[in-house]
Amino acid sequence: MESPANQEVGGAPQLPTILLVEDNEENIVTVADYLTFKQYRVVIARTGLQALDFAQIRPDLILMDIQMPEMDGLEAIRTLRTMPEVADAPIIALTALAMTGDRERCLAAGANEYLSKPVSLRELTRVIATHMQQL
Numbered sequence: 001m002e003s004p005a006n007q008e009v010g011g012a013p014q015l016p017t018i019l020l021v022e023d024n025e026e027n028i029v030t031v032a033d034y035l036t037f038k039q040y041r042v043v044i045a046r047t048g049l050q051a052l053d054f055a056q057i058r059p060d061l062i063l064m065d066i067q068m069p070e071m072d073g074l075e076a077i078r079t080l081r082t083m084p085e086v087a088d089a090p091i092i093a094l095t096a097l098a099m100t101g102d103r104e105r106c107l108a109a110g111a112n113e114y115l116s117k118p119v120s121l122r123e124l125t126r127v128i129a130t131h132m133q134q135l
């Protein structure tokens with residue numbers, strides 16, 4: 001007898017889920033395609049507010065753009081850290097306008113890591129893998 005816990009729907013292995021929070025369509029396509037190729041399941045949110053809605057899917061890791069409409073990445077990170085579903089999920093902040101103090105602001109908001117754009121896909125993948133291993 002197989003226990004229900006061993007039965008995946010469709011028999012497919014469960015891929016680690018990354019919540020990609022990004023408002024730039026070009027970046028979304030580039031990063032999502034690449035991470036899908038690297039065997040991650042990618043869920044996309046286009047604003048900070050949408051990211052909060054996706055907390056309930058319990059992503060294994062969150063990639064957070066900082067410059068976004070509606071609610072910026074810093075505020076989104078602060079709010080996500082108060083939500084039990086994602087309180088412990090690694091958050092990697094990404095910002096295009098690299099300014100002095102960005103890293104400190106992102107880490108103070110609750111991000112685990114900070115990368116300034118443009119980020120190479122290889123570097124991004126390395127950082128993601130590092131944080132996934134620490135789960």
Ligand code: MN
Nearest residue numbers: 023065067068
């Ligand atoms: Mn942006």
